[in-house]
Amino acid sequence: MQVTMTINGESVTKECEPRTLLVHFIRDNVGLRGTHWGCDTSNCGTCVLWVDGEPVKSCTMFAAMADGREVTTVEGLEKNGQLDPIQQGFIECHGLQCGFCTPGMMMTGRWILDNNPHPSEEEIREGISGQLCRCTGYKNIVSAIQWAADHPAENEVKA
Amino acid sequence: MTAVEEVPLSAAGNPIGFGNMKRVEDQRFVRGQGNYVDDVNLPGMLHSAILRSPYAHARIKSIDTTAAEALPGVVAVITGKTLEGIPRPSLLGDNFAWMPTLSYDTQAVLATDKVRFQGQEVAYVIATDRYIAKDAVELIEVDYEALDPVMDAKKAMDAGAPVIRDDKGQTDNSITDVHGNKTWESGNAIGTAEAIEKAKNDPNCVVVTQEILYPRVHPAPMETCGAVSYLDKVTGQLTMYTTSQAPHAHRTVYAMVAGLPEHKIRIISPDIGGGFGNKVGVYPGYVLSVIGTIVTGKPVKWMEDRGENLMSTSFARDYHMTGTIAATKDGKILAVDVDVLADHGAFNGVAQPTNYPAGFFNIFSGSYDYPDAHCKVTPVYTNKAPGGVAYACSFRITEAAYVIERLVDCLAAEIEMDAADLRLKNLLRPEQFPYTSPTGWEYDSGEYEKTMRVAMEIAGYDELRKEQAEKRARGEYMGIGISFFTEGVGAGPRKDMDILGLGMADGIELRVHPTGKAVIRLSVQSQGQGHETTYAQIVAHELGIPPEDVEVVHGDTDQTPFGLGTYGSRSTPVSGAAAAVVSRKVRDRAKIVAAAALECSPDDLEWELGRWFVKGDKERGKTIQEIALLSHSSLELPEGVEGHLDATAVYNPPNLTYPYGCYICVVDVDPLTGQVKVRRFIAVDDCGTRINPMIVEGQVHGGLADGIGMALMELIAFDEDGNNLGGSFMDYLLPTAVECPDWELGETVTPSPHHPIGAKGVGESATVGSPAAVVNAVIDAISPFGVRHADMPLTPANVWRAIQGNNVRTDMAVE
Numbered sequence: 001m002q003v004t005m006t007i008n009g010e011s012v013t014k015e016c017e018p019r020t021l022l023v024h025f026i027r028d029n030v031g032l033r034g035t036h037w038g039c040d041t042s043n044c045g046t047c048v049l050w051v052d053g054e055p056v057k058s059c060t061m062f063a064a065m066a067d068g069r070e071v072t073t074v075e076g077l078e079k080n081g082q083l084d085p086i087q088q089g090f091i092e093c094h095g096l097q098c099g100f101c102t103p104g105m106m107m108t109g110r111w112i113l114d115n116n117p118h119p120s121e122e123e124i125r126e127g128i129s130g131q132l133c134r135c136t137g138y139k140n141i142v143s144a145i146q147w148a149a150d151h152p153a154e155n156e157v158k159a
Numbered sequence: 160m161t162a163v164e165e166v167p168l169s170a171a172g173n174p175i176g177f178g179n180m181k182r183v184e185d186q187r188f189v190r191g192q193g194n195y196v197d198d199v200n201l202p203g204m205l206h207s208a209i210l211r212s213p214y215a216h217a218r219i220k221s222i223d224t225t226a227a228e229a230l231p232g233v234v235a236v237i238t239g240k241t242l243e244g245i246p247r248p249s250l251l252g253d254n255f256a257w258m259p260t261l262s263y264d265t266q267a268v269l270a271t272d273k274v275r276f277q278g279q280e281v282a283y284v285i286a287t288d289r290y291i292a293k294d295a296v297e298l299i300e301v302d303y304e305a306l307d308p309v310m311d312a313k314k315a316m317d318a319g320a321p322v323i324r325d326d327k328g329q330t331d332n333s334i335t336d337v338h339g340n341k342t343w344e345s346g347n348a349i350g351t352a353e354a355i356e357k358a359k360n361d362p363n364c365v366v367v368t369q370e371i372l373y374p375r376v377h378p379a380p381m382e383t384c385g386a387v388s389y390l391d392k393v394t395g396q397l398t399m400y401t402t403s404q405a406p407h408a409h410r411t412v413y414a415m416v417a418g419l420p421e422h423k424i425r426i427i428s429p430d431i432g433g434g435f436g437n438k439v440g441v442y443p444g445y446v447l448s449v450i451g452t453i454v455t456g457k458p459v460k461w462m463e464d465r466g467e468n469l470m471s472t473s474f475a476r477d478y479h480m481t482g483t484i485a486a487t488k489d490g491k492i493l494a495v496d497v498d499v500l501a502d503h504g505a506f507n508g509v510a511q512p513t514n515y516p517a518g519f520f521n522i523f524s525g526s527y528d529y530p531d532a533h534c535k536v537t538p539v540y541t542n543k544a545p546g547g548v549a550y551a552c553s554f555r556i557t558e559a560a561y562v563i564e565r566l567v568d569c570l571a572a573e574i575e576m577d578a579a580d581l582r583l584k585n586l587l588r589p590e591q592f593p594y595t596s597p598t599g600w601e602y603d604s605g606e607y608e609k610t611m612r613v614a615m616e617i618a619g620y621d622e623l624r625k626e627q628a629e630k631r632a633r634g635e636y637m638g639i640g641i642s643f644f645t646e647g648v649g650a651g652p653r654k655d656m657d658i659l660g661l662g663m664a665d666g667i668e669l670r671v672h673p674t675g676k677a678v679i680r681l682s683v684q685s686q687g688q689g690h691e692t693t694y695a696q697i698v699a700h701e702l703g704i705p706p707e708d709v710e711v712v713h714g715d716t717d718q719t720p721f722g723l724g725t726y727g728s729r730s731t732p733v734s735g736a737a738a739a740v741v742s743r744k745v746r747d748r749a750k751i752v753a754a755a756a757l758e759c760s761p762d763d764l765e766w767e768l769g770r771w772f773v774k775g776d777k778e779r780g781k782t783i784q785e786i787a788l789l790s791h792s793s794l795e796l797p798e799g800v801e802g803h804l805d806a807t808a809v810y811n812p813p814n815l816t817y818p819y820g821c822y823i824c825v826v827d828v829d830p831l832t833g834q835v836k837v838r839r840f841i842a843v844d845d846c847g848t849r850i851n852p853m854i855v856e857g858q859v860h861g862g863l864a865d866g867i868g869m870a871l872m873e874l875i876a877f878d879e880d881g882n883n884l885g886g887s888f889m890d891y892l893l894p895t896a897v898e899c900p901d902w903e904l905g906e907t908v909t910p911s912p913h914h915p916i917g918a919k920g921v922g923e924s925a926t927v928g929s930p931a932a933v934v935n936a937v938i939d940a941i942s943p944f945g946v947r948h949a950d951m952p953l954t955p956a957n958v959w960r961a962i963q964g965n966n967v968r969t970d971m972a973v974e
C-alpha cells in the first residue's frame with residue numbers, strides 16, 4: 001500500500017506492507033536512521049518520535065496509522081544549522097554515552113519543555129520514565145533537559 | 160576538590176591534557192547520525208532470522224523446511240544438517256554445525272542432535288526482507304522429543320540427572336576446563352580451614368556462614384547484537400559490520416571458525432549501542448550471517464530482537480555461593496572461605512583469560528587485612544543459555560565484591576558492631592601497598608580509609624544512624640548500606656593472561672602529519688565510553704597537541720593495530736597506557752629533530768607541554784608542530800629519525816590496576832508492601848588519575864543504575880520445565896529515571912604506580928560495588944524483623960517474604 005505523511009516538514013510517499021511498523025517505515029523505507037529500535041514489547045522508548053506533535057513509541061503504530069499526519073524525528077530538531085537547545089543540553093551535560101537512547105530521550109525532553117518550560121526534577125524523571133537508558137543512570141539526562149530549560153532558543157523565549 | 164592539574168586551554172577551549180571536555184562523538188549522536196550496525200545497508204543486502212527452540216532440552220527428530228522455502232522472497236533455509244554438509248578447512252572440527260567457544264568448549268551453531276536451552280538456534284532463514292524472514296521461520300516444522308531438563312544447578316550433579324552434553328560423550332554434567340580441572344581452587348585451603356576451626360573453638364571468636372546467590376542477569380544493552388556480513392567472491396574478502404567489543408579478537412576467531420584466511424577478513428564495529436560484556440562473545444547469529452553470505456553471495460544482515468537477546472546471547476553471574484567468615488568478637492577478620500556452584504548453562508562459553516576459568520572471582524578476599532582465604536568453584540552444565548562473563552563484571556569481580564561485602568555485614572550483625580566501624584577496623588592500610596592478597600593478587604596502591612571517610616562525610620553517616628534510630632522507634636524502616644570494593648582491571652600481563660591463546664596486550668599507532676595534526680589508531684572499541692575524546696586528551700597531555708587536532712580511529716581491523724578490545728575495564732589501563740607510551744616515543748623522536756634544527760645536542764633540550772627548548776634559554780625552542788614539519792622537510796636528519804615522527808607501540812601491562820571505592824546507600828522500606836525506595840546513593844571512587852572527570856562520573860552513574868537494577872529488579876529465572884521467565888523487557892526489568900536517585904559522587908585520587916599516567920580504569924567499578932550497598936541497606940532496614948540475608952533481586956514480594964521469615968530461592972519460579 002501507499003502511505004503519505006509529512007516528515008520533518010516534507011511530504012513523503014512510500015510503498016509498504018500494511019503491517020509495516022512506523023519505526024521500520026521511518027528507518028527502512030524512508031531511510032531516517034536516527035530513530036532506533038530496541039525491544040519487542042514497547043518498553044524501551046528508543047523509537048520515540050512525534051506524531052502530530054505528541055511523542056509516540058513508533059514501534060506501537062503501523063505506518064498506515066500515520067498516513068496523512070505530521071511526523072517529527074530527531075533529524076528534525078536542528079533548525080537552520082542551529083542545534084535545538086535540547087541537543088546542546090545533552091552535549092553540555094554529558095547526557096549521552098552510547099547514544100542509542102538519545103534520540104528518543106531528546107524528543108521526549110523537547111516535548112516536556114514545550115508543554116512545561118520549567119519542569120521540576122520530579123516532573124522530568126516522571127516524563128522520561130517510559131524510556132530506558134543503560135549507560136547514563138539518568139542523572140545527566142535530567143541535567144541536560146534542565147540545561148535546555150535554562151537556555152531557550154531565541155525564537156522560543158516567551159513573554 | 161579536584162585532582163586534575165591546571166592545564167592550558169586550546170583555541171577551541173579544550174584542555175590540552177586532562178580535564179572536563181565535551182565529547183567529540185556527541186556531535187553526530189545528537190543529530191541522529193550515529194552509525195549502528197542496523198543502520199548499515201549494503202546494495203543487494205538480504206535479511207535473516209533464526210528459528211529458536213521452545214524447549215530447554217529435547218531431541219530433534221526431524222525438521223521440515225519445505226513450506227518456508229516455498230514462501231516468496233525466501234532465498235535460503237539453513238539447518239544443522241546443511242551445516243554438517245559444508246566442509247570446513249579448519250583445525251576446529253570438520254564442519255560448520257559446531258564452533259569453538261572462548262573457553263575451549265564447543266557450541267552448536269545450529270542444533271543437529273538435541274536442543275539444550277530454550278532459545279537455542281535451530282534453523283536460519285535468509286530472505287529479501289526482515290518481515291518475510293520472520294514469516295518463514297514460523298513455517299518451519301520441527302518434530303521434537305522433549306527430554307527432562309536440568310534447570311536447578313544444585314541438582315545438576317545428582318545421580319540420574321539427565322546428561323546435557325552427550326555430544327561430548329559425557330556421563331554427567333560436570334565441566335572440565337582446558338587444563339583438565341573440574342573445580343577451580345584458589346588460596347590457602349589448609350590454613351583457612353584451620354583458622355576457621357580454631358575460631359569455632361575460641362570463645363572470643365565467631366564464625367558466620369551464609370548462603371548467598373548472585374542470580375542470573377543480563378547485560379541488555381539498548382542496542383541488541385547483530386551483524387552485516389559480505390563475502391566478495393571475486394576478491395575473497397569478507398567484510399563484517401558487527402556489534403563487537405573486540406573486533407581484532409573476533410577476526411581471529413572467524414578465521415578459525417570459518418577457515419577463511421585472516422588477511423581477507425575485515426571486521427568493522429561502527430557505533431555500538433552499549434556493550435557491558437554482551438558484545439564480547441562470538442554468537443551463532445554472527446557466524447550464521449557469515450555462512451549466509453557464503454551461501455548466497457550477497458550481503459546478509461542479522462539483527463536479534465530483544466527476546467532473542469535476553470534468552471540466547473550471553474548472561475551474567477549465576478553463582479551459588481556459600482561464604483564463611485571467621486573473626487574475633489571485637490571485629491578483627493581472621494579468615495574467609497567461599498564455596499561456589501557455578502551455573503554455566505549448556506555450553507561453557509565464558510569469555511575470560513584461559514588461566515582464570517572462574518574469572519577473577521578469587522579476588523574475593525576484598526579490601527581487608529587478613530591472612531587466610533580460600534575459594535573453590537565447581538562449574539556445571541544446565542539447560543540454560545551459555546555465556547557467563549558479561550554485564551560489566553570485571554571478570555566476575557562483581558560476584559567477589561558482593562560475597563565479601565555481604566559476609567562482612569552478616570558478621571557485623573552477628574557481633575552487633577556498626578558496619579562502618581567493622582570495615583574501618585579491617586581495611587588495608589596505605590603502608591601495606593603494594594599488597595599481596597591471600598589469593599595472590601598484588602594490589603598496586605590505595606588509601607582505603609581516606610576514601611571511606613570521604614564517603615561517610617558526604618553521607619553524613621552519624622546523622623543517618625541517628626535518624627534511623629529515631630525512625631525505628633516510630634516503626635519506620637530506613638536502612639543504610641555500605642560497600643567497599645577493590646577491583647583488579649586491565650587484563651593483563653600476557654605471561655599469564657590470554658584468551659584462546661591471544662595474549663592480552665594492545666597495539667597502537669600514532670601519526671603526526673607535517674602540519675602537526677595527529678591520528679591515533681586504537682585496538683580497543685568504544686561502546687559509549689567516549690574514546691574519541693579521551694584518547695585525544697592523552698595525546699594532548701603527552702605532546703601538547705590540542706585534542707581537537709587529534710583524530711581517533713577505532714573499530715575497523717583494517718585501519719587499526721591488533722589488540723584484544725574493550726571489556727573488563729581494560730581500555731584505559733592497557734590501551735590508554737599504550738597511548739601514553741606511543742606519544743612519548745613521538746616526543747623522543749621530536750627531541751632528536753629539534754636538536755638538529757637548533758644545532759645542539761638532544762641532551763641540552765628540555766620539554767615543556769608542546770615544545771622542546773634549550774636548557775637555560777627558554778626562547779630557543781621548537782613547538783611540536785614546528786618539529787613535525789621539520790621532520791618532513793629537507794633538514795638533514797640525524798641518526799635515529801628516518802623521516803617523520805610516527806610511532807607504534809604494544810603495551811603489555813606489568814600488573815593489573817586496582818581501582819576501589821566506598822559506596823553508601825540509604826533506603827526506605829515499606830514493611831507492609833516490601834517496596835524499597837532508594838533515597839540516596841553516595842559513591843566515592845578512586846580510579847587513579849582521571850583523564851576526563853565528566854566521562855568518569857558518567858560511567859559511575861551508569862554503573863550505579865545497574866546496581867539498583869540487579870539488587871532490586873533484574874532477573875533471568877526459569878521454571879522447572881525450562882521456560883525462561885526473563886525473556887522480554889516486560890519481565891526483565893531495568894531501572895528507569897524514577898527508581899534512580901540523584902547520585903552523589905565524591906573522589907579520591909591514588910595513581911597507579913605502574914601505569915604511565917597513573918590511571919586505573921573505572922568502567923565497571925560502580926556495577927561491581929553498588930549491588931552490595933543496596934542489598935546491605937535493605938537488609939539493614941528490615942533487620943529488626945530478624946532478617947540477616949535475602950537474595951537478589953529484592954523485589955517487593957521477596958522483601959515481604961523475607962520479613963515474614965520466608966526467604967525463597969529467587970532463581971527458580973515460585974508459586
Ligand code: FES
Nearest residue numbers: 038042044045059
Ligand atoms: S522499540 Fe522499544 S519501545 Fe519502541
Ligand code: FES
Nearest residue numbers: 097101133134135
Ligand atoms: S546512552 Fe546508551 S542507552 Fe542511553
